[in-house]
Amino acid sequence: GDSVTQMEGPVTLSEEAFLTINCTYTATGYPSLFWYVQYPGEGLQLLLKATKADDKGSNKGFEATYRKETTSFHLEKGSVQVSDSAVYFCALSGIYNQGGKLIFGQGTELSVKP
């Protein structure tokens, strides 16, 4: 079945450091890919998405490119801030969509120190 694998956390960075959180997926066909962020004590928020190969999603300085050849959707940010500390989830929505059903990776906790 469809699945998503993320790099293990926690990831600890200093402010202004470069961030990469790896995400790879297994799916039938061409799913849509998402990154969600969960700040402490809050629900999940959509950070960015890409719906087809080579699309780049971007938001708040974060970027991720849909790479079909490597089945990846790595999240990057050039300069992280303390306020970026959160748990990040990679997710996919399968080809059959099933009304928007999402499959999540295990989440990667990011901690940014001043």
Next chain:
Amino acid sequence: GAVVSQHPSRVICKSGTSVKIECRSLDFQATTMFWYRQFPKKSLMLMATSNEGSKATYEQGVEKDKFLINHASLTLSTLTVTSAHPEDSSFYICSAHLRGSQETQYFGPGTRLLVL
């Protein structure tokens, strides 16, 4: 933006009692709502898909008689944990699928359940 609320935000109950959690889409109609369970340091586990006016579809391994889901209107779905036990303690999150949108889900803030 689309807002989803959950009530209560946290609840403590005794073992053997039932707890109802509400999920509401505040400013849009949601034909489909999803219920997830999140364990500490773990991902979200989809429990069931709730469609307005019909029976919920449960994921494999989720007891439908224990986790009762009702989706009575386009803005409200409820999850009732019946005869709760300490192992049911968890963070329960709902999301609502925006009607007319292909893939967008909006998530509630979650409900922390502690069963003593």
